[in-house]
Amino acid sequence: MQVSQTTVDPAEVAKFEAMAAEWWDPAGKFKPLHMLNPCRLDYITSQIAGEFDRDLTAPKPFEGLRLLDIGCGGGLLSEPMARLGATVVGADAAAGNLPVARIHAEQSGLDIDYRHTTAEDMAAAGERFDVVLNMEVVEHVADPLSYLTACHDLLEPGGLQLCSTINRNPKSYAMAIFGAEVVMRWLPRGTHDWSKFITPDELYDLMRQAGLDPVDRKGFVFNPISWAWSLSDRDLSVNYVTASLRPA
Amino acid sequence: MDNPEDGRILRHMMVEHDILIVGGGLNGPALALALAQAGHSVCVIDALNEKVRKNAAFDGRSYALALASQRLLAAIGVWDKVADKAQPMLEIKVTDGHAGDGPSPFFMHFDHAEIEEGPMGYLVEDRHLRRAFLDTMAEVDGITQLDGKTVVAQTVNQGGVTVTLDDGTTLTGKVLVGCDGRRSGTAERAGIKRTGWAYGQTALVCAIAHDLPHHGIAHQFFMPPGPLAILPLTGNRSSIVWSERTDVAEQINALDDQAYLQVLRPRFGDFLGEIRLEGQRFTYPLDLTIANSFVADRLALVGDAAHGMHPIAGQGLNAGLRDVGALAETLVLAARRGEDIGSQLVLERYQQWRRFDTATLAMATDVFNRLFSNDNPLLRLGRDIGMGVVGAVPRLRRNFVREAAGLTGDLPKLLQGRPI
Numbered sequence: 194m195q196v197s198q199t200t201v202d203p204a205e206v207a208k209f210e211a212m213a214a215e216w217w218d219p220a221g222k223f224k225p226l227h228m229l230n231p232c233r234l235d236y237i238t239s240q241i242a243g244e245f246d247r248d249l250t251a252p253k254p255f256e257g258l259r260l261l262d263i264g265c266g267g268g269l270l271s272e273p274m275a276r277l278g279a280t281v282v283g284a285d286a287a288a289g290n291l292p293v294a295r296i297h298a299e300q301s302g303l304d305i306d307y308r309h310t311t312a313e314d315m316a317a318a319g320e321r322f323d324v325v326l327n328m329e330v331v332e333h334v335a336d337p338l339s340y341l342t343a344c345h346d347l348l349e350p351g352g353l354q355l356c357s358t359i360n361r362n363p364k365s366y367a368m369a370i371f372g373a374e375v376v377m378r379w380l381p382r383g384t385h386d387w388s389k390f391i392t393p394d395e396l397y398d399l400m401r402q403a404g405l406d407p408v409d410r411k412g413f414v415f416n417p418i419s420w421a422w423s424l425s426d427r428d429l430s431v432n433y434v435t436a437s438l439r440p441a
Numbered sequence: 442m443d444n445p446e447d448g449r450i451l452r453h454m455m456v457e458h459d460i461l462i463v464g465g466g467l468n469g470p471a472l473a474l475a476l477a478q479a480g481h482s483v484c485v486i487d488a489l490n491e492k493v494r495k496n497a498a499f500d501g502r503s504y505a506l507a508l509a510s511q512r513l514l515a516a517i518g519v520w521d522k523v524a525d526k527a528q529p530m531l532e533i534k535v536t537d538g539h540a541g542d543g544p545s546p547f548f549m550h551f552d553h554a555e556i557e558e559g560p561m562g563y564l565v566e567d568r569h570l571r572r573a574f575l576d577t578m579a580e581v582d583g584i585t586q587l588d589g590k591t592v593v594a595q596t597v598n599q600g601g602v603t604v605t606l607d608d609g610t611t612l613t614g615k616v617l618v619g620c621d622g623r624r625s626g627t628a629e630r631a632g633i634k635r636t637g638w639a640y641g642q643t644a645l646v647c648a649i650a651h652d653l654p655h656h657g658i659a660h661q662f663f664m665p666p667g668p669l670a671i672l673p674l675t676g677n678r679s680s681i682v683w684s685e686r687t688d689v690a691e692q693i694n695a696l697d698d699q700a701y702l703q704v705l706r707p708r709f710g711d712f713l714g715e716i717r718l719e720g721q722r723f724t725y726p727l728d729l730t731i732a733n734s735f736v737a738d739r740l741a742l743v744g745d746a747a748h749g750m751h752p753i754a755g756q757g758l759n760a761g762l763r764d765v766g767a768l769a770e771t772l773v774l775a776a777r778r779g780e781d782i783g784s785q786l787v788l789e790r791y792q793q794w795r796r797f798d799t800a801t802l803a804m805a806t807d808v809f810n811r812l813f814s815n816d817n818p819l820l821r822l823g824r825d826i827g828m829g830v831v832g833a834v835p836r837l838r839r840n841f842v843r844e845a846a847g848l849t850g851d852l853p854k855l856l857q858g859r860p861i
Binding site: 230231250252274275300301 | 479480598599600775776777778779780781784785786
């Protein structure tokens with residue numbers, strides 16, 4: 194597929210292709226993402242349930258919702274969403290991720306439409322979704338505003354975007370780059386470029402410029418004692434997540 | 442079901458469930474109920490025929506359910522069916538006894554009045570509990586019971602786990618749970634090794650009827666050969682758990698009922714009046730066996746399959762129900778997030794939750810037993826002082842009561858009586 198008129202940085206795409214096969218190894222290179230996943234899912238599921246009035250204790254609560262997972266990677270978020278009943282499209286600009294994601298979904302008995310494409314191309318093609326998951330992507334794109342505008346265009350009026358990224362300050366540098374990449378070797382060195390990190394206020398501004406209404410933000414906080422992540426109302430100093438709506 | 446037609450249809454058919462549970466004793470049904478009530482489809486496989494399991498007469502076996510366990514049973518709808526057959530445990534008296542000497546002046550007395558939650562626990566006969574589980578399971582949607590069937594093979598693949606029964610039936614699920622006791626075949630087939638040791642002691646268990654009322658008081662006497670527990674059953678009856686060196690226990694067990702009672706009587710004196718045996722007598726060799734891992738690929742172990750422990754403090758079933766509460770909560774919350782409930786990441790959370798707690802309890806029980814089953818005068822003095830201190834300090838005593846009621850630690854929601 195032709196990837197045209199895009200904000201994807203080719204050097205970034207090549208980096209993830211090299212890692213594709215490791216996506217589903219919980220002890221492998223994506224261990225930090227697997228560890229973060231329950232916390233991310235708690236936020237995503239509660240926000241979707243709240244916005245679309247769904248009962249999370251019911252079977253397949255997201256039935257009837259069309260959801261796009263941008264930067265789906267190996268499918269770490271696409272699969273849970275499909276299990277909860279959503280009709281899922283997983284999009285990734287790195288072609289190497291898609292065979293991994295497709296094989297894994299098939300083995301898990303899940304029907305997910307994985308596509309090698311970008312947010313911009315899908316928006317141009319007139320695709321529309323109730324929910325857009327935009328998790329840990331915005332810090333990897335070349336032009337965040339044009340990217341968020343594409344995300345806005347992909348939403349139905351009243352649709353919900355969930356967007357997480359990394360804050361830019363000395364602590365996030367220490368934690369995300371020095372801590373996670375250099376010391377713990379959780380992530381391969383060079384995964385992140387600190388200058389691309391965005392503060393929560395900057396992200397809110399960008400979303401408003403893109404036509405989105407920011408409605409909520411929370412921090413993902415790692416507790417080294419319990420060795421687990423949790424959501425925080427106050428501490429958005431490193432990893433954080435936001436919810437925004439396309440006005441109806 | 443005895444209908445041969447049904448048998449033929451089931452044979453060689455793939456039956457899909459979310460969770461497969463091997464073992465229909467007490468932990469298996471408790472887990473099945475908790476999961477089915479949260480909307481999961483569950484299959485419980487047991488080697489025994491249902492009629493055999495359901496229509497037992499009183500055989501002398503009973504359980505001391507901690508308050509937390511009782512709350513779990515209430516949360517899953519079982520308690521209502523046994524409540525009128527349960528004896529509340531209102532007080533616990535612990536005495537450092539010495540056969541022939543009578544109790545030492547140092548003893549601990551725990552009264553439920555010291556905590557606000559109610560009685561510390563309840564005594565329930567095994568037969569009532571089993572029947573209540575079977576009846577409740579029959580009322581709940583989403584539970585398939587396969588009785589009189591044995592698992593002969595289990596294989597794990599990326600999407601799920603497949604189990605083959607002795608009649609050729611194949612079942613698939615996302616997770617397989619072994620509730621099949623301390624010689625768990627489920628654990629063995631998964632290649633999980635066990636660590637354990639024997640104590641050279643055997644527990645003698647029986648029920649007695651007595652002339653005088655017990656007033657809901659449980660007694661624990663620590664004597665050199667091993668501890669003796671008297672646990673109040675309904676009416677003027679009590680359950681006795683008594684341990685001895687294995688060779689002595691075998692001799693005692695070989696005696697006829699009258700001679701057996703002659704050995705038992707002097708050990709706890711005459712405060713309950715004349716005593717008679719009720720039901721059968723049982724012996725259980727005391728050993729500790731812990732699975733080296735509580736989880737494997739798409740597999741989790743619960744209760745004795747994970748940790749067969751010394752029944753000195755009656756903690757076996759209570760620990761098992763804690764596993765049930767923790768595993769049910771882990772799986773249900775994971776499913777609500779859309780996670781694969783059989784994935785290593787999810788099952789590892791259950792292991793982390795339970796393994797430390799279990800190891801601590803097993804070791805504490807072991808140390809407790811070694812400390813108290815000893816006639817070394819220094820140790821005896823030490824424990825008497827320890828008991829005196831605990832007995833004299835209200836805060837310490839309250840902590841003991843809460844511990845005995847199972848109200849300490851990181852308690853799963855069901856054990857707090859709350860839905861998941």
